[in-house]
Amino acid sequence: MLSTFLLVQAATVTEGMVNVLSGGVTRLARAAFPARMDVMAVAMANPAMDPERTQIEFTIVDADDPSNEIAGFGVRDLYVTPQKDADPRVLSVPLVIDLRGVVIPRPGTYLIRSEVDGEPSLSTYFQVVVETEGHP
Numbered sequence: 001m002l003s004t005f006l007l008v009q010a011a012t013v014t015e016g017m018v019n020v021l022s023g024g025v026t027r028l029a030r031a032a033f034p035a036r037m038d039v040m041a042v043a044m045a046n047p048a049m050d051p052e053r054t055q056i057e058f059t060i061v062d063a064d065d066p067s068n069e070i071a072g073f074g075v076r077d078l079y080v081t082p083q084k085d086a087d088p089r090v091l092s093v094p095l096v097i098d099l100r101g102v103v104i105p106r107p108g109t110y111l112i113r114s115e116v117d118g119e120p121s122l123s124t125y126f127q128v129v130v131e132t133e134g135h136p
Helices: none
Strands: 002-014 017-025 027-030 041-047 056-062 067-074 093-098 108-116 119-130
Touching: 002 093, 002 108, 002 119, 017 041, 017 093, 041 056, 041 108, 067 093
Parallel strands: 027 119
Antiparallel strands: 002 017, 002 041, 041 093, 056 067, 056 108, 108 119
């Protein structure tokens, strides 16, 4: 299961710690469509997951027509390097998902859904609007 999932301007993972720039993005303004998302997503995977067998899938759909899939992608390799004395209940696996190249076809509201081993997990809505002068 995922314990955190949000859109961010940029993110990296260094020594198991997530570095986030402008987290909590919910609205994207673009001058023309189709348009690239140009954002990333950050997720924290639950410590109970088996990193060698866990499959995490993400799907971006039109919120008003969930059968209209915009993009889909998966995470198959989770890397966990706990210290020898670490309590497994406090472990988390940071995931940075690069969405910068995902193309959104038109303005609207979209949903990013996640599934862990085929079971629904966290999801988040975001809106894409036409950029207007002086109001990104």
